[in-house]
Amino acid sequence: MFERRLGARTLYLCHPRLVEQVLVHRAGQFRKGRGYEAVRGVLGEGVFASNGETWSRQRRLLDPEFSTARLESQLPALHEELDGLTARWWGTAMCNVPLPLERAVGEFSLRLLGATMLQSSVGDSFELIARCMRASLEQSTRRLLSGGLLQPWMPTPGNIRARRAERQMSGAIDQLIAEARTRPEAQPEPGGGRAQRPDSQGRCPFGFDRAGSPEPAADEGRRGLLEAMLTEPDPRTGEAMSDSQLQALCRSLMFAGHGTIALTITWALMCALEDPAVEAKIVAEVRRVLAGRLPTLEDISRLVYTRQVILETLRLFPPIPAVSREARVSGRVLGVDVREGEMVTIPVYVLHRHRQFWRDPERFDPERWGPERPAPDPFAYMPFLRGERSCPADSLAILTSVACLATIIDRFELRRLAAGPLRARARICLHPDPSPRVQVYPRSR
Known part of the structure; x- marks a missing residue:
């Protein structure tokens, strides 16, 4: 552990036992505090930034959505979006134009979020939502790094751009909520906004064989999370969620889909491209297990090496490189005095690379x-955190990442357009720097 003094003292916890105390054994003594004020403009009082009953209520609604049964019901939508990704990237390959990798994977993850969680064609609003989220998160990062010197109320150009972006994003999400209110019983087709397949001379040869793939039932398992929140009262309070609460929760889901899942897939692709042996092993495993089929949950469990690539990617490049907590009361943590109001930071990136x-x-x-191999210390490896505030969608994130990585590497060869080692840019999330551009080629069968 070490400390930094810039105004109030901040403690950095770089040992698993200290982290375990804060996240599990003494979790009630800490809360998400000042460190999250910088991101409230983009995340609101969503599940990532809230505390107390506001957080508890959202978790009660979210947790059932990530059960095994629910994940299996979402497979048709995942298949639809993987099919759409294949068609879009095939078109890019045929046009022989560079692909902005992070942006393209972000589009896939946001479309998938719309199809599975929101039952809405959120992909149609991808450009607006993604642009607004990037602008707001960039300014949130500046506020966070300023140590409190840059406040949201200041009329700086960055703050003005961020407020404009937040208003536009709020409008787009309000439209999603309004659409959901008009169809509480609707059962739309998954993956609205699917790309059209090239045909004739430009025909995409990678249409998936859907034999053995589960098809959605006509009238069950297709309601999105947004509709569930609109129609089902909280089991503890009996109250429905307000539009402002729905807005905050949608922002959190979009941050998770566009931020964490997209970054995991992007980094995994970049790591595989850096090592031809890793890429070759993924190709061999995918062709042995899937043989051209879309993956079922059982198939994904058999993609052992591909999953190992995702786990190692999450170790070296955790999407959220650090998290912080504010002490609610004064106390001692394994002999360390922590005073009320002081911040403790858990540098996930450092723990994942700690030589000890x-x-x-x-x-x-x-x-x-x-x-x-022996399993690592659970508090030295925590891309989704640990304890009661761990990410409820960890299984979905890994499942989606494995399926997407397997599909892309099986169908396409990617080549980086810029040489040099992989570098990371630590902001709210951990981004490649510079954002990678790749050339896409169909992989020979």
């Missing part, structure tokens, strides 16, 4: 996650 807990920590090594 990882062998050769800077090397990308999917084999370290092999079944014969």
Whole structure:
């Protein structure tokens, strides 16, 4: 542990036992505090930034949405969006134009979010939502790094742009909520906004074989989370969610889909491209397990090496590189005095590369996650955090990342357009720097 003094003292917890105390054993003594004020403009009082009953209520609604049964019901929408991604990228390959990788994967993840969680064609609003979220998060990062010197009320150009972006994003989400209110019993087709397949001379040869893939039932399992929140009262209070609460929760879901899942897939692709042996192993495994089929949950569980690549990617490049907590009361944590109002920061990125807990920590090594290897300390590896505030969608994130990585590498060869080592830019999330551009080629069968 070490501390920094810039105004109030901040403690940095770099040992798993200290982290375990804050996130589990003494979780009630800490809350999400001043460190999250910088992101409230974009996330509101959503599940990532809220505390107390506001947070508890959202978790009660969210947790059932990530059960195994619910994940299986979402497979048709995942298949639809993977099919759409294949068609869009095939068109890019045929046009021989560079692909902005992070943006393209972000489009996929946001479309998938709309199809599975919101039952809405959110992909149609992708450009607006993604642009607004980027602008707001960039300014949130500046406020966070300023140590309190840059306040949201200040009329700086960055603040003005961020407020404009937040208003536009609010309008887009309000429209989604209004649409959901008009169809509480509707059962729309998954993945609205699907790209058209090229045909004739430009025909895409990678249409998936849907044999054995589950098809959605006509009248069950197709209601989105947004409709559930509109029609089902809180089981504890009996109250329905207000539009402002729905707005905040939608923002959190979009942040998770466009931010964390998209970044995991982007980093995994970049890591695989850096090591031809890793790429070749993924191709061999996918062709052995899937043989051209869309993956079922059982198939995804058999993509063992591909999953190891995702786990190792999350170790080296965790989407959220650090989290913070504010002490609600004064106390001691494993002999360390923590005073009320002081901040503690958990540098996830540092813990994931700490030489005391990882062998050769800077090397990308999917084999370290092999079944014969010992499991890491759970508080030295926590891309989705631990304790009651851990991400409820961790299984969905890994499932989606494995399926997407397997599909892309099986169908396409990607080549970076800029040489040099992979570099990360730590902001609210951990982004590649510069944002990668790749050339896309159909992979020979």
